[in-house]
Amino acid sequence: xxxxxxxxxxxxxxxxxxxxxxxxxxxxxxxxxxxxxxxxxxxxxxxxxxxxxxxxxxxxxxxxxxxxxxxxxxxxxxxxxxxxxxxxxxxxxxxxxxxxxxxxxxxxxxxxxxxxxxxxxxxxxxxxxxxxxxxxxxxxx
Numbered sequence: 338x339x340x341x342x343x344x345x346x347x348x349x350x351x352x353x354x355x356x357x358x359x360x361x362x363x364x365x366x367x368x369x370x371x372x373x374x375x376x377x378x379x380x381x382x383x384x385x386x387x388x389x390x391x392x393x394x395x396x397x398x399x400x401x402x403x404x405x406x407x408x409x410x411x412x413x414x415x416x417x418x419x420x421x422x423x424x425x426x427x428x429x430x431x432x433x434x435x436x437x438x439x440x441x442x443x444x445x446x447x448x449x450x451x452x453x454x455x456x457x458x459x460x461x462x463x464x465x466x467x468x469x470x471x472x473x474x475x476x477x478x
Contacts, residue, residue: 339371339413341387343401345422350401357388358415362408373410380406380419382461384469400425402469404462423466430470437463 341358343351358369361383367376385401406419440463444456 339369339373339415341369341415341417343385343403343417343419343422345403345419350422350424351387351399353389355387355389356391356393358417359386360403360408360417361385367408369410369415371413373413373415375412376408376410378408380408380417382465384465384472385417385422400469400472402428402462402466404465421462423469425469425473428466428470428473430467430473433463433467433470437467439463 338354338356341351341353341355342349356370359366360369361381362378363381364378366383367378380403382404385403387399387401388397389399390397401422401424403417403419403422406417409416409418437460440456440459444453444460447453447456
């Protein structure tokens with residue numbers, strides 16, 4: 338077990354002792370377990386999966402949609418500081434789909450490079466939220 342803390346601009350989203358955390362970085366998706374080597378990296382938009390106990394099935398994982406930030410692993414402590422993070426239970430699939438559809442429309446209608454980049458960021462964040470909502474739905478079956 339090691340200590341994991343997920344913090345967004347709005348405050349602490351998750352804090353506790355866990356067995357495994359899988360998260361997106363610039364280098365790709367990484368898994369962190371107890372006694373992981375020290376690491377500092379950039380977090381990217383994506384899904385964070387948390388397995389609290391070694392015996393927990395994938396269906397018992399907790400999932401978070403997160404966007405951009407910093408990852409630090411040191412002395413059995415993992416800190417992830419992100420711009421935004423939402424627990425799967427707090428994401429409504431219908432609302433996530435609407436937000437994604439609207440973001441895609443904004444991107445298609447962008448008139449300049451700045452608007453296009455802004456719309457792409459919203460598309461990326463919305464896609465992650467939708468992905469996490471879909472995983473939550475699959476595990477409830």
